[in-house]
Amino acid sequence: MIDTEDIEKTLLSLEDLYNEAEQTNEIRKLSFFSKLAIIEVCNWIEEVQDKMLMQLTQDKINEENKKYIGEIIKNNHGFGYNKNFRKLLLNIIGIIELEKVEKN
Known part of the structure; x- marks a missing residue:
């Protein structure tokens, strides 16, 4: 569930x-105040996307790869879908x- 409070x-x-x-x-x-509201919403969207992406890894990859993915997410800046x-x-x-594949 996405926290919107x-x-x-x-x-x-x-x-x-x-x-x-x-x-x-x-x-x-x-x-x-208009610009600040837009910045706040963009920041919230980015945080929600990051949480969703990290949830995809839950119980699916090892801790080392979770850290790797965390770094990739952390270094991503932008809202473009493809990029x-x-x-x-x-x-x-x-x-x-x-x-x-590596497990087999």
Whole structure:
């Protein structure tokens, strides 16, 4: 299950700040709070993706390979499907399948 409580609280707080700035017509603050909300959501998406990818390895690969995958995930920066997420999936699925071959 994906935990959404923290991101919801953060976005609600930012919405309150945005609404306050809107009442006083503070254009810079409106822009700032909007951008901050986008950054928070992007960070949350990245964390959820990382957790999902690590869950794929649960009980499927040895600890050494889990550390290797953890490093690959840690060094990935971006939201592109082909360039980022698919590349991670290929690495994870490849290691899972490689371990199966090595066991036989």
